[in-house]
Amino acid sequence: xxxxxxxxxxxxxxxxxxxxxxxxxxxxxxxxxxxxxxxxxxxxxxxxxxxxxxxxxxxxxxxxxxxxxxxxxxxxxxxxxxxxxxxxxxxxxxx
Amino acid sequence: xxxxxxxxxxxxxxxxxxxxxxxxxxxxxxxxxxxxxxxxxxxxxxxxxxxxxxxxxxxxxxxxxxxxxxxxxxxxxxxxxxxxxxxxxxxxxxxxxxxxxxxxxxxxxxxxxxxxxxxxxxxxxxxxxxxxxxxxxxxxxxxxxxxxxxxxxxxxxxxxxxxxxxxxxxxxxxxxxxxxxxxxxxxxxxxxxxxxxxxxxxxxxxxxxxxxxxxxxxxxxxxxxxxxxxxxxxxxxxxxxxxxxxxxxxxxxxxxxxxxxxxxxxxxxxxxxxxxxxxxxxxxxxxxxxxxxxxxxxxxxxxxxxxxxxxxxxxxxxxxxxxxxxxxxxxxxxxxxxxxxxxxxxxxxxxxxxxxxxxxxxxxxxxxxxxxxxxxxxxxxxxxxxxxxxxxxxxxxxxxxxxxxxxxxxxxxxxxxxxxxxxxxxx
Numbered sequence: 293x294x295x296x297x298x299x300x301x302x303x304x305x306x307x308x309x310x311x312x313x314x315x316x317x318x319x320x321x322x323x324x325x326x327x328x329x330x331x332x333x334x335x336x337x338x339x340x341x342x343x344x345x346x347x348x349x350x351x352x353x354x355x356x357x358x359x360x361x362x363x364x365x366x367x368x369x370x371x372x373x374x375x376x377x378x379x380x381x382x383x384x385x386x387x
Numbered sequence: 388x389x390x391x392x393x394x395x396x397x398x399x400x401x402x403x404x405x406x407x408x409x410x411x412x413x414x415x416x417x418x419x420x421x422x423x424x425x426x427x428x429x430x431x432x433x434x435x436x437x438x439x440x441x442x443x444x445x446x447x448x449x450x451x452x453x454x455x456x457x458x459x460x461x462x463x464x465x466x467x468x469x470x471x472x473x474x475x476x477x478x479x480x481x482x483x484x485x486x487x488x489x490x491x492x493x494x495x496x497x498x499x500x501x502x503x504x505x506x507x508x509x510x511x512x513x514x515x516x517x518x519x520x521x522x523x524x525x526x527x528x529x530x531x532x533x534x535x536x537x538x539x540x541x542x543x544x545x546x547x548x549x550x551x552x553x554x555x556x557x558x559x560x561x562x563x564x565x566x567x568x569x570x571x572x573x574x575x576x577x578x579x580x581x582x583x584x585x586x587x588x589x590x591x592x593x594x595x596x597x598x599x600x601x602x603x604x605x606x607x608x609x610x611x612x613x614x615x616x617x618x619x620x621x622x623x624x625x626x627x628x629x630x631x632x633x634x635x636x637x638x639x640x641x642x643x644x645x646x647x648x649x650x651x652x653x654x655x656x657x658x659x660x661x662x663x664x665x666x667x668x669x670x671x672x673x674x675x676x677x678x679x680x681x682x683x684x685x686x687x688x689x690x691x692x693x694x695x696x697x698x699x700x701x702x703x704x705x706x707x708x709x710x711x712x713x714x715x716x717x718x719x720x721x722x723x724x725x726x727x728x729x730x731x732x733x734x735x736x737x738x739x740x741x742x743x744x745x746x747x748x749x750x751x752x753x754x755x756x757x758x759x760x761x762x763x764x765x766x767x768x769x770x771x772x773x774x775x776x777x778x779x780x781x782x783x784x785x786x787x788x789x790x791x792x793x794x795x796x797x798x799x800x801x802x803x804x805x806x807x808x809x810x811x812x813x814x
Contacts (some may be wrong), residue, residue, distance in 0.1 A: 302801040304768045308804040320759055321809050324768025325735050332505075337762075338545075362503055363546075386735065 293330040296377040300324035301343055309345040311379050315340065315372035327373045336363040338372040345382035349375045388493075395453075397461040400623050401556050401615060403435040407442075407457035409450035412570045417530035420474055420729075421592055428571035429454075429478055430619050430693070432560060433461055434529025435555060439468030442493075443551060443560045444619055448481030455489075458697060463488045470517075471526055471535065472497040473562035474548045475504040479619055484512040495519035496528060496541060501547035520793045522549070524607060540564070542597045549714035550608070556652065557614035563593060565631050566605060566618030577626035585621065586631070591637050596732045598639040605636050616736035618648055635768040645702055650682040651795040653737075653788075654699050657709030658718050660687050663743035663775055670740060671707060674788025681705075681792040688720040693727040700728060705737035705795050706763070707788075710750040725757050737794050741770040748773070 294311040299317055302325045307318050316338065319326045329337030342349065344352050346368055352360065355373045369387055397405035404471045412426035429446035431454055439460045446454040447714045467490040472480065475497070478698040487493070487509075497505060499521040506516055525538040533735060543564045551560040567589040571579035594601055609632070616624040624631050628674040653675050659665035665687070686696065700706060708725075710717040738758035758765050767790045772780045793799045 303764070303794065304801045305766075306801070306803045307806055307809060308803070313806065318806065320807065322804075323764050327734055327762035327764075327766040359503075362499060364499060 293377050295345055296348060297381045298377060299381070299383040300326075301383055304354065309376060313325045313377055315370075315375050315377070315384065317385075319372055324363035324384075326384070327333060328373060331373045333359060333374045336360075336365070339369055339387040340372040340375070340384050341365070341376075341387045342368045342370055343385060345380055345385040346370075348378055348382050350378050351372070363377055389624070395456045395460070395614055395743050396788070397433065397457040398626070400575075400617060404553065404556065404558060405433045405453060405457075405458075405461045406574060406617075407433050407461065409446045409453035409457075409561055410572060411450060412569050414568075417568050421568055421589070423568040423570075426569045426714045427568035428570050429481075430617065430621075430623070431458075431479075432617055433458060434533060434535070435462065436533040436547040437532030438529070440466045440488075440767070441469035441471055441528070441530055441535060442467055442486065442798060443471045443617075444473055445482035445486055447478040449786070451482040451485055455485070458639075460601050465492070469493060469530065469535070470495045471551050471560070472501060472505070472547075472559060473551055474545060474619060475501050475508060476545060476563075476714045478507070479562070480508055484509060484514065486716065487514065488519050491517070493517070496522050496535075496537065498537075498541065498547050498549040500541060504547055506618065520760075527554075529545065538607045539685065540600070540607065543601040543604055544593050544597055546645075546787045550604070551609060551771065557612045558609065558617060559608065559613055559615070559628075562619045564601070564618065565616050565624060565635065567622075569621040571622065574623055575626070576622040576624045579622045582622055585701045586634070587638070589620070590635065592730055593634075593781065595730050598732065601639040605632060605639075605719075608632055611659065615629035632698070636694055643681050647682045647684075648702070650680050650695075651704045651707040651792075652789060652793060654703040655685045655707045655709065655725065656688050656721075657685070657790055658711065660711050660713075661744075663772070664711050664741070665774055667743060667770065667772060667784045668707075668709045668782065669740050670776075670784035671788035671791075672708075674785035675795075676788075677785070678789055678792040678796065680796045683788075686712065688724060688781075690732070693720075696724055697727050698730055700724075700733060701731035702738060705739070706733075706758075707739040707789055708754050708758070709740070710712060710742045710754060712744035712746070712748050712750040715747055715749045717742070717754050721750075721754065722728070725754070725761070728761060734762040738765045738792060739767055739769055739787065739791055740765075741772075741784065743772050743774060747773075747776060766799075769792060
């Protein structure tokens, strides 16, 4: 199975995960500072800065895109409860 | 509330500006979390310009009749060009669907974050959302000789909140900030009964978790000339309105300098029936202090009240909770404290749990789950120790403290782990 590496910069941890994993599945278990609210892509609590490797995340859905726009999210930011890794290296930190 | 009943008419708060809200004197608790000994009010306002009329906020739905009666006493529906929504919580937007039906030509002005809420609020009516314009700081609406200027003041106390300034008159419509649950039909701060307790109580329970946003809002409000503050609950502040802004600044700023903030701070709360969890707490504290740069404080929860500890929690960088397991759960004082923290901002603080147990030791995992639920980060796995900790186990507590100190001071060594390993640890 293809793998990806997610680095949580705020706590200095890199986790090797199967492709298709969402950030939410890893960040809480590893104790990163990304915090969650609704967990359904609505509230924008889990806004996360993608430091590098944004191209290694699946593109945002229409819903995620709309929520990012509504909340005036800067570029290179995603919702951790929605963003899915597809391979390669990704470095993230709480927004 | 004063014995004399308020009339059904609007109350003029400035030339061409009227209060058209509603009084709810029999409410005894608001949103479940606030006591309201004499009820509350839902304040709505009407501003008349040469070219149009603006309605600023509405009222709770079951007070719609009062609102419309007062509104009709100062304006015709076809005159309403503008509806401003400073805050969309149902106690201020309850009459909105009906107002939109009666004044369909009006354009709604609201913050960007309020758009999704507007759509969600109008769902049951089946009506398509009205024409609306998302606004931010500096955006204006011209009513003809009168200008409404918006201030983006989010998280006071919802993401959508904003303030609206009537430029020519120096009137500030603030939504929930500077408000309070106090019902008095004399309406103005210089004519109602003593409401200061309610003003402070409201801040403590509604605004305190957002104190950084309070200070951001004050920075926007400070340069304005203010003749009157018109909040969405409680008295209209026409006498010395700026005093209320100053008081908010005081409330949002710790009054004494926190000397402990020269270092990172770790507060360790524990309870211990036989001294075992206490020994763990002491070893953890020693480990955290060994690294330098972290000031550790230990508190036995049996010796204090949750309210007092809440102040410590608000200021601390890291929090460790030690609890024995009794009947498969953490003990009640821990839950009392962990259920009292909604009045302070704890998002992103470092959290950890530990505890001694006799049979099964569920407390530590349950506390960790709660800490994550409260949006703390819990990067270091907690420690469960069966009954009496031996020297090696106390060493593990010491190392847990040292690890927490590393996280607090940014000295964590980079780790690489496999997802499967992570799942096994946390299963």
